[in-house]
Amino acid sequence: MVTGGAGYVGSVCTQVLLERGHEVTVIDNLVTGNRDAVPTGAEFIEGDVADVAADVLGEDPAQPRFDGVLHFAAKSLVGESVQAPEVYWYGNVVTSLALLEAVRHSGTPRLVFSSTAATYGEPKTVPITEEAPTAPTNTYGATKLAIDAAITSYAAAHGLAAVSLRYFNVAGSYGGFGENREVETHLIPLVLQTALGQREKISVFGTDYPTPDGTAVRDYVHVKDLADAHLLALDHAAPGRHDIFNLGSGEGFSVRQVIDTCRDVTGLDIPVVDAPRRAGDPAVLIASSRRAVDDLGWQPQHTDLRDVVSDAWTYTRALGDRAHAAQR
Secondary structure: OEEOOOOHHHHHHHHHHHHOOOOOEEEEOOOOOOHHHOOOOOEEEEOOHHHHHHHHHOOOOOOOOOOEEEEOOOOOOHHHHHHOHHHHHHHHHHHHHHHHHHHHHHOOOEEEEEEEHHHHOOOOOOOEOOOOOOOOOOHHHHHHHHHHHHHHHHHHHHOOEEEEEEEOEEEOOEOOEOOOOOOOOOHHHHHHHHHOOOOOOEEEEOOOOOOOOOOOEEEEEEHHHHHHHHHHHHHHOOOOEEEEEEEOOOOEEEHHHHHHHHHHHHOOOOOEEEEOOOOOOOOEEOEOOHHHHHHHOOOOOOOOHHHHHHHHHHHHHHHHHHHHHHHO
């Protein structure tokens, strides 16, 4: 069962699961997901996870209906989480607790949770390892950390086999699935939308960071590599244990490097304006994925920024073509 399987990462993971021969049921309320993002071949159930998970998973622990759950469904806008924390504590934490109870009562043996690097807050050292202190600076990161803590206790008390994957910046596309949100906050799709003329300009928030070109540096991981890590995590999960892995490329790229790469890939002009730093934005965020490589056997295949941007550009253009055709 895949919660949030009509969203970006959830849809790609669902597609990869289907390609590997799994039977997949997707739960999504379509508040931020898209019905057409649910891959062909997956069963789709529209609804809130807290409302439908128990019925979908069943209540016979002697005969679980599913081998595992991949939990992507979440509210994920950092700014919104600060302005409306109640929405995030309920939508993320309460919903996840309901899911954990459904998993427990159904006897579903494995859970892979979509966590985030936002649990670390502003790191004191990079690259960031799993031993780094967790000190989230926003409600979104705090809710994900709270869910991680709940999963740890369920694993210890009820024998759940669980893995949390803390992503850094996800990008790219796979199999016709990519980023398609009504409210977009991620740099690469924003820059590519600007290249297409869907946005007037791209703002660079902060040009005076202690980095080579003065702009913030981030780690980008391709969405297909991320999906592969989820399948490895399902195989790795062991009863009574909750493992946590960081997932990133291990290499940092500045905002200006990303914009320049987008210009190179698209061959188009991308208007840029400099803007003040945003509060709470660290200068550098780079992951150490050594534990995932060593313990999961994860081998990212798409680590070149140009390849990541090229895949994202293919998807962004296809979206633009569909929107243009619909307006005719």
